[in-house]
Structure formats: C-alpha cells, structure tokens
Amino acid sequence: MDMAITLRVNGEVRELPLDTRTSLLDMLREHLQLTGTKKGCDHGQCGACTILLDGRRVNSCLALAIAHQGTEIVTIEGLAAGEELHWLQQSFIDHDAFQCGYCTPGQICTATGMLQEAAEG
Amino acid sequence: MNSFRYERATDPSAAIALLAEEPNAFFLASGTNLVDLMKLDVAQPNLLVDVSHLPLDRFDPLAGGGLRIGAAVRNSDMAADRTIRTRYPLLAQALLAGVSGHLRNIATTAGNLRQRTRCVYFQDATLPCNKRAPGSECPARNGYHRISPSSAPPRTASPRIPPTWRLPSWRWMPRCAFSVPAANG
Numbered sequence: 383m384d385m386a387i388t389l390r391v392n393g394e395v396r397e398l399p400l401d402t403r404t405s406l407l408d409m410l411r412e413h414l415q416l417t418g419t420k421k422g423c424d425h426g427q428c429g430a431c432t433i434l435l436d437g438r439r440v441n442s443c444l445a446l447a448i449a450h451q452g453t454e455i456v457t458i459e460g461l462a463a464g465e466e467l468h469w470l471q472q473s474f475i476d477h478d479a480f481q482c483g484y485c486t487p488g489q490i491c492t493a494t495g496m497l498q499e500a501a502e503g
Numbered sequence: 504m505n506s507f508r509y510e511r512a513t514d515p516s517a518a519i520a521l522l523a524e525e526p527n528a529f530f531l532a533s534g535t536n537l538v539d540l541m542k543l544d545v546a547q548p549n550l551l552v553d554v555s556h557l558p559l560d561r562f563d564p565l566a567g568g569g570l571r572i573g574a575a576v577r578n579s580d581m582a583a584d585r586t587i588r589t590r591y592p593l594l595a596q597a598l599l600a601g602v603s604g605h606l607r608n609i610a611t612t613a614g615n616l617r618q619r620t621r622c623v624y625f626q627d628a629t630l631p632c633n634k635r636a637p638g639s640e641c642p643a644r645n646g647y648h649r650i651s652p653s654s655a656p657p658r659t660a661s662p663r664i665p666p667t668w669r670l671p672s673w674r675w676m677p678r679c680a681f682s683v684p685a686a687n688g
Contacts, residue, residue, distance in 0.1 A: 383506055402509045402551075405538070425539055426606060438579075438608040444538045445609070448509050449531060449553050496604065503583070 385448050391416070392460030406442035406450060407431045410457060418458035418487045430485035432492045433457050439495025458487035461494065470494060504541050511553040518554050525550040532575065532614035535606045540619060544628045545635060555611065562586060574613035579604065581612060622651040 388397045391414060398413055407424070410416045410433070419442060422430030426444040433442045434456040461468035470490050473479070480486055509531075512518030522528045528550035531537060540546035559573040562584060570591070572581065581587055582598040598607060624630050624642045631639035643651040 383508060385509060402507055403504045403541075425542065426535055429603065429605060432605060435609070439605050440609050441535075441603075441605045444533075444535050444606075446509075446531070446534055446538060446551075449511075449534065449551075449555065451511075492605070495608075499579075499583075499604065 387447055387451055389447075389450060389453050389455060391455045392457060400447050402446070402448050404447045406433065406435070406445040406447050406455070409447040410442065410455075416457050416459055419491075420484055420487060422485055422488070428485065428488075429492055430488040432488040432495070434491055434495055437495075437498060439492050439499075456491075458491055461490065468494075504544070505547045505549075507548055508550045509553065510550065511556060515554075515557060515559075518552050518557065521550070521552045528552055530554050532611040533577075533606075533609035535610045536614065536618045540626070543626055545619075545626060572612055574611065576612045578602075578607040578610045578612070578615060582607065620651070623647055 384399045384401055386397065386399050387409075388395065390396070391410070396414060398409075400409060400413065404413070407419060407421055410419050411421065419433055420430040421443065422428035424431075424443045426441040429441065431441055431443040432439050434440075435442075435445065435450065436454050437456075462471060467475075468490070470493055474486065474490060479489075508525075510521050512521060518530065522530065527548055529537060529546065529548040529552070531551040531553045532555045537546055537551075541548070555575055557575055559575040560577070560580070561573045562576065563571040563573075564586075565571055570586065578598050578601075582595045584595075588595045601607075602610070619625070620634065622632075622634075622643055624632050624646065625634050628635070630642055633639060633641045
C-alpha cells in the first residue's frame with residue numbers, strides 16, 4: 383500500500399507517495415533518479431548503498447523510506463558543491479582509489495561519516 | 504516482500520494497543536534485522552508498528568547504582584557513551600566487535616536483543632526449518648552449523664555453504680574486550 387513521505391534529500395525537500403515496502407535505496411534510485419548510491423547486496427552487508435542519514439552513515443537498503451519521514455539525507459551526489467568535488471572525492475581521484483568503482487560512492491559516504499564519528503570522539 | 508500497513512506509535516501504550524489489534528503485527532525499530540528477513544520472505548507481517556521514535560533513547564542512572572538503558576538507544580550511541588565506556592567497557596567493546604558502523608548507527612538496544620538467529624537455513628525460506636515451520640526438519644543438524652547452536656557431531660566432509668553467507672572476521676576484535684573493571688553496580 384502507498385503512503386506519502388516527505389524528507390530532505392541533498393538540501394531539497396522532496397514529497398512523494400511510496401509503497402510501504404520501498405527502501406531508502408530504491409526511493410533514491412528508482413523514484414528520485416539519484417543513481418549514485420548503488421545496490422550491491424541489498425542486505426546490509428556490503429555498504430555500496432551507504433548514505434548519510436541525519437549526518438550518520440547508514441545502509442539505505444535496509445531502511446524503509448516510510449519510517450524516515452522528515453529526515454535529512456545526503457547522498458554521494460550531495461557531497462559535491464555543484465561542479466566542485468568534495469575533498470574526499472578529489473582525494474580518491476588523486477590517489478587512484480578505485481577498482482571498478484561501483485561501490486566507491488558507498489566508500490566515500492562511509493568515510494565522510496566515519497571522519498565525523500572520529501571527530502566526535 | 505508482502506504488502507503491509509505502517510503505523511508510527513506515539514507512546515508505548517499506543518504501540519502495544521496497535522500490536523494487539525493485528526495478530527500478524529511486528530514492532531519496527533531500525534529494521535536492520537526485520538527488514539532483512541522481510542526481503543527474504545522469512546518475516547511476513549501485515550502491520551509494522553514503528554517504535555523507533557518513542558522517547559526511550561536515554562541512559563538513566565539508578566538510585567542504588569547501575570544504569571537504565573533505553574530500548575531505543577542506538578548501538579553506536581551506547582558504545583560511544585562515556586559512562587558505558589568507563590564503567591561498562593565490555594558492553595562498548597561487544598557492540599564495536601559485533602557489526603559495521605552503518606548498522607550500529609541505527610540499530611537499537613531492544614532490537615539487538617530481539618535479533619533472530621543467523622542460521623543459514625532459517626534465513627532461506629525455500630529450505631526446511633523447524634524454527635520457521637515446526638516439524639519440517641532441521642538441515643543444520645547434518646549441514647552447515649558453524650553458527651548454529653546445534654548439538655550435531657562434527658562432519659568429516661565439507662557441507663555446502665550457501666553462497667549468500669559471509670563469515671565475520673573476528674581477527675580485529677580488541678584485546679581488551681573481555682577485561683571488566685570492578686564496577687559499583
């Protein structure tokens with residue numbers, strides 16, 4: 383069954399009806415066309431789907447969208463400021479930190495979250 | 504995944520009342536275990552009662568010493584809490600050794616206690632399992648039971664390991680995980 387959900391994604395308020403079964407990952411990719419976040423295992427084991435939810439790194443594949451009304455989400459697309467890359471994105475390029483690159487958005491979002499956790503002690 | 508209704512509880516009494524009105528209703532906290540099982544069609548609730556937003560995310564010192572830990576306290580918050588780290592380091596170390604930071608950031612204390620078994624046969628709805636379907640058989644007895652509390656004798660041949668399962672690495676568990684200082688309650 384469908385329910386209306388409102389939340390903030392990369393600074394923009396988004397409002398849309400979603401089936402209760404929709405994960406945040408499927409909401410981002412299929413409904414908001416933000417395909418930077420990837421579906422790897424879809425079971426919370428690989429981290430390719432990592433986003434920042436109210437500032438914390440989480441697996442978006444196991445988060446039901448309807449349970450996160452009013453939250454603030456930052457995806458890999460939201461880390462850059464327009465054409466200017468986030469320093470972590472630039473650092474990945476500078477140090478050739480990719481292989482196939484599929485889970486790299488997850489790695490960068492994870493690193494962003496982890497650095498914040500470390501800063502908070 | 505089957506279709507289901509979602510309700511967000513406003514207080515504990517309302518949460519219980521919502522659960523009582525629907526026989527096939529489950530509490531939803533972070534969903535890191537429940538949603539996983541729902542994707543596998545192992546759990547098939549008709550109603551989810553969201554309790555993750557209830558005001559149960561605090562630590563309260565108790566009069567005679569000790570600590571009351573709220574059911575909705577996130578695992579990472581418990582592991583990072585100064586009181587827990589100094590007076591109950593085993594709790595913090597156990598949480599940090601258990602699972603990724605991603606899951607710790609939203610998983611709750613009560614949800615952690617309610618986590619279902621990690622047995623690979625339980626988690627595969629296409630296979631028999633006495634826990635899911637009493638009387639259907641327990642493949643873990645003579646199968647893969649490294650992570651199951653099975654009393655079966657050790658096998659000599661390698662059992663088939665379901666390809667979706669990944670074994671945790673314990674090599675990085677901190678050495679101080681099992682030292683517990685004398686605590687005053």
